[in-house]
Structure formats: structure tokens, C-alpha cells
Amino acid sequence: MNLARVSGTVVSTRKEQSMEGLKFLILQQVNLEGKDDGGFVVAADSVGAGIGEYVLYASGSSARQTLATDKRPCDAVVMAIVDNWEVNGNLKYKKGVDD
Amino acid sequence: MNLARVSGTVVSTRKEQSMEGLKFLILQQVNLEGKDDGGFVVAADSVGAGIGEYVLYASGSSARQTLATDKRPCDAVVMAIVDNWEVNGNLKYKKGVDD
Amino acid sequence: MNLARVSGTVVSTRKEQSMEGLKFLILQQVNLEGKDDGGFVVAADSVGAGIGEYVLYASGSSARQTLATDKRPCDAVVMAIVDNWEVNGNLKYKKGVDD
Amino acid sequence: MNLARVSGTVVSTRKEQSMEGLKFLILQQVNLEGKDDGGFVVAADSVGAGIGEYVLYASGSSARQTLATDKRPCDAVVMAIVDNWEVNGNLKYKKGVDD
């Protein structure tokens, strides 16, 4: 999985029928300090993530292993909202403190 | 999924039989400002996207989860035409306004 | 899919049994001007592509969706020989003219 | 598979239901000298790996081929803890000696 911050949304009216009802989130990939690293991806949401939240997303066929995305042409899904992470014993991010 | 702009087409007469009838679109990958970022991919079309439109495409096995691409040697599919997107509360693109 | 030019072949006698009879082509990835971009991949052939031809290839599990590659440890397949492509209304390559 | 060092953990309360009970490890990708190469990924754990250990992880659909990750939206899994590796006949890392 990859670590990212939800920064926006994409709206589409004309899309593959099976994608109806899915929300498309813009995810900015972040480094272990929580800063944008320049890359981004558009992912479906399976957990109700909001703008500004740090999340984990899964790519490829694994992105279809949720009720929301099963058998759909979807290659990235937010599957967890991050509470905190630590590296080498140091807390790098804690939800509500660093936001 | 990734954000791209449809910029062209590829024509092929001699191809895997199952690819008959599929349209191959050239997609230029764009950044969140809607500008080309240098990369491109060739994708099948499942939504009737036209030159100049901004789209989302799915890659890998997820590209086969449409009626048009099921069980075909196709690893990228346009599955949504983009109406608009916004980042950090700012509208970055709106169809018909920025085209 | 990705655009490439067939530039060579790889010969292997000792290989996974299921790969017997498959031809391995060296594909040089090209940009939209048809020039080598530095990357290359080795792909199985499902369409009878020859040295110098421009082709499309599919990667990942999609590379197994041909009769020639089904259920084989093959992650790239040439699935179309390109006749021509155009970008923003300009013909960039036409078979027989630019070869 | 890729070689990495376990450097941290990610905690998530709100996640896809099927991810309950999985531990998320932060893996720093390393070069053949065992030094961080700058990249990282978040992986589920199937072998009880601890902070500081060198591991192998598998990505994509292969990450779901463990009891812990089967049918889950998980695209990276630690599937081996490394004892040692050697390159061109030289021992590059041996557990307990270089840690």
C-alpha cells in the first residue's frame, strides 16, 4: 500500500456504468514526513475519507477487493484512514495533532 | 486511476482477433493543473471519449473489467470522462470553460 | 498499452516448458515521434510482428489473454501491429512511408 | 520480490473491514549493500517481522496469496525474513552480524 493525503475530488457524469456511485478522490503521495512527494493518483473510496486526511491506498487488482469496487474498472482504492505512523521509534504523524 | 487528456488515435489492421472493434486512444498524462507531464499511454475506449477531453483511465487487470475489454489483451481503458476536478478547494478544471 | 518498435529477438533453449514455441521479441519503447525513448522490454509475439515494425504491447495479466500466452509465465505480449498514429490531428507515423 | 528493511508501523482504526487484524509495516527499500535507497512502501505482515529486520515483500496480486491477505485489498505483503544475501560470491548481509 502507499501513504497519501486526500487533496481533492474528480467529478465525472459520463463513465463506465459500473462506476456509478463511486467517489473519485485525488490522492497526493507523501513521504514519511507527511509532505507531498510530487506524485498523485485518483482512487475510489471505500472508507469515507475526507479532504486533508492521510490514508493508505491499494493499487492494481487488489483495488477491486472491496464491496464498493468488486468487478469494476478501478485500479486504486482508499482502504484505510491513518491514525498515526512512526519510523524508527519516532512518531511522524498523529491525527488531530499534525493536521 | 490516472488523469489524462485524449490527444490522438492509433490504427492497427493486424491485431489479436479479440481486439477487433476496439478504438485505441493516445492519452497524455497530465498534472493537477491539466498540463501534459510528458508521459503517455495507449488505452482502449469504453465511454466514447473524444480528442481533447480529459479522462480517467484504469490500468492492469482492472482495464479488463468493462464489456468492451473483458478477456482481451488490453491493459489500459478509459472508464470516465472528466467534468471537473478540484484540489484543496480550488477548481482546477471545468469542462467547457478551460477547453 | 504501450507503443514500441521491434528491434531484436532473444533465444532461449532452457525455459519453462509452457514457453516452448513462443517467440521473444525485443521491443524498444518509443515516444510519440516514433523515436526510441531508452526503455525496452522483452515480449511474446501473438501477431507475427517483424523487426522494424511499430507495435502495441500489453503488460501484466493482460499479456496472458491471447491463445499463445494463456496460463504462461509471460508478462508482455505484442497484440497489434501499428498502421499509423496521429496526435492533435497530425499524422506522426504511417507504415511504409516512415519506415 | 524486493528487498527492504522494516522501519516502522502505520496504525488505522477506520479501514476496510477485511483488513481488521492485519499489521501495516513501513518498509524502506534497500540496495544490495543494505542501505536505504529512498523508496518505501506499506505492507501487511504474514511472517511476524519486527522493526530493523531485513525482509522480502511481494507486490500486486501476489500479495494476496497468503492466509492473512487472501481476498483483501492488500497490494504488498512481507513473505520472508532475510537471514543473509550474497552478490557475486560476497556476503553482503548476515543477520545478527550486520544489524
Place this chain on the structure above:
Amino acid sequence: MNLARVSGTVVSTRKEQSMEGLKFLILQQVNLEGKDDGGFVVAADSVGAGIGEYVLYASGSSARQTLATDKRPCDAVVMAIVDNWEVNGNLKYKKGVDD
């Protein structure tokens, strides 16, 4: 598939049960001149490849399409030992001559 040279091995005692008996090879990715290009991957072996040999490996779900790797958390497999390759009509490598 990608072209690589076998340069080493990784040893792991504690691993996913289904990986028992698989040999992990360190593969250095090479360019079309047969020189290391800086990247490497760890792959399972399905053909008995030895140190110094040039090989082809398959990635992703295709890496599980061998008897040795079927249904295992393995995302790269050596599926062919290379005898020779040529580019634009020039022999670039021939086993036993250039080794």
C-alpha cells in the same frame, strides 16, 4: 519480460510456508549491451539458473504461472535462461562467448 543477470542469492529460514523449497535469486537488470543498469529484483527460480547466467524473468501475476510458484506470494520468476540476443541484426550476447 525483462532481461537480467543472476548475481546472487537470498536465504530466508522464516518465510511464508508456501515458499518452502523455492530458491531466491538476485537479478541485476541489464541493458541491451548486457551491462548492469542499476536496478535489481529478487525472483524465484523455475529453470535452474546459476550465478552469472543471463535470464528472462516475468513479474506480477504472470510470475505465478509455473509449477514452482503457483498460488504462492511470489511476484517475479526466472522463466528462461538466455542463449543469445540480437538487436538490429547485431549479435549482442552469445552464451559461452561473452561470459
